[in-house]
Amino acid sequence: MWYCLRMQRWWIDTSSEVEDSIVRRILSLAAGSDIISFAGGLPSAAHFPVREVGEVLESLAREPALVRKALQYGETEGYRPLREIIAESYQRKDGLPIQPEQVGITTGSQQAIYLLARALGQRPVVVERPTYLAALAAFRLAGNGIREIPLPEDGPEAGGLPDVEEGMCYAVPNFQNPTGITWSNEKREVVARWAKQRSILLVEDDPYGELRFRGARQKPLAAFAPAHTILLGSFSKILAPGMRVGWFVVPQEGEQLFAKLRSLKETADLHTSTFAQVVIAEYYRRGFAQAHIEAVAAVYGKRARLMRELLAEHLLEVRCTDPEGGMFLWATLPEGMRARELFHLALEEGVAFVPGDVFYATEPDERTFRLNFTAVDEAEMEEGVRRLARAYARARRGT
Numbered sequence: 001m002w003y004c005l006r007m008q009r010w011w012i013d014t015s016s017e018v019e020d021s022i023v024r025r026i027l028s029l030a031a032g033s034d035i036i037s038f039a040g041g042l043p044s045a046a047h048f049p050v051r052e053v054g055e056v057l058e059s060l061a062r063e064p065a066l067v068r069k070a071l072q073y074g075e076t077e078g079y080r081p082l083r084e085i086i087a088e089s090y091q092r093k094d095g096l097p098i099q100p101e102q103v104g105i106t107t108g109s110q111q112a113i114y115l116l117a118r119a120l121g122q123r124p125v126v127v128e129r130p131t132y133l134a135a136l137a138a139f140r141l142a143g144n145g146i147r148e149i150p151l152p153e154d155g156p157e158a159g160g161l162p163d164v165e166e167g168m169c170y171a172v173p174n175f176q177n178p179t180g181i182t183w184s185n186e187k188r189e190v191v192a193r194w195a196k197q198r199s200i201l202l203v204e205d206d207p208y209g210e211l212r213f214r215g216a217r218q219k220p221l222a223a224f225a226p227a228h229t230i231l232l233g234s235f236s237k238i239l240a241p242g243m244r245v246g247w248f249v250v251p252q253e254g255e256q257l258f259a260k261l262r263s264l265k266e267t268a269d270l271h272t273s274t275f276a277q278v279v280i281a282e283y284y285r286r287g288f289a290q291a292h293i294e295a296v297a298a299v300y301g302k303r304a305r306l307m308r309e310l311l312a313e314h315l316l317e318v319r320c321t322d323p324e325g326g327m328f329l330w331a332t333l334p335e336g337m338r339a340r341e342l343f344h345l346a347l348e349e350g351v352a353f354v355p356g357d358v359f360y361a362t363e364p365d366e367r368t369f370r371l372n373f374t375a376v377d378e379a380e381m382e383e384g385v386r387r388l389a390r391a392y393a394r395a396r397r398g399t
């Protein structure tokens, strides 16, 4: 749809904004009212590392040369010490021989998705079904042809992978948004083999991987198909989203792809906030990161368990996934019920979630919905699920 603004002088195409704005409406509806929201994808603000960030800022006040650097324009590819920290972390945790030159800093990992969508042009992008809504929006905006693959609870099956020869496969193999699903190592190998036999770039988006609260850490897709995988990461969920700092890691010998993404980024914002990058690098240099990640993952694990227990107690007929980490549960209503209808009744009862249909590129499963378990505390969660149960009972009765 084309809108004309200011006496036909400017034209704006709004056709791909639709789903995103529905979610924005849900989130703004839920914010600032007495609605208990399981809708957003927010980390727990009560657990932000406020004291540690304060200490970093105090220490910076004693280092004027570093502060000057932090306040100056920086390089498009990012602040070198932060790129080193990210590369070293992949070496230590996953045994991947990543070098700092392969790492590009972005304004949140969302920007990396956007840049990749632009770089892809008209080639097809394969996504999980369902998948992260704002990635779908970026692919739609860039005009990429979207193909969906079914997502069983341990990752995609070989039979579900499409016969495309080139393009990109965007996936969130750890604690996916929206489902909470984690791919098994076997499924990672299957998808890696499929990509390697074709000219397909795997985009492994992993903002939640560090937030594991049970089970063993899986190998990244990049370990199975190193020359075919671009890794995306973010400090949003392991430190704070307000920093707006994420990254991409191109394969070794991926200089051309790196240069392409860097030049696209340059036209978007020149570079990511140097100040935020310096603060994060100092936060890591002072050793605050690991303890914080462990503490937050433990809290989220308790909340995920509680939410599942409450759902089992109050909404027995609703099936839901059992995530090993991350921030979301994916629920499915019994045959014949629709999440959109439950959603309207839930708002009347004072609780919000995101209806699942927005996470599908085509033919949505209208019985599904996403619940966030990290942003509310335990008491609010209990009350929220009680309200949801009241809405569910009304939906069942048709009132």
Ligand SMILES: Cc1ncc(COP(=O)(O)O)c(C=O)c1O
Pocket: 041, 107, 108, 109, 110, 111, 132, 172, 177, 205, 207, 233, 234, 235, 236, 241, 244, 245, 246
């Ligand atoms: C799967 C996934 N990728 C990327 C992002 C973007 O995060 P950010 O831009 O804050 O790094 C999100 C945010 O919720 C997400 O769920």
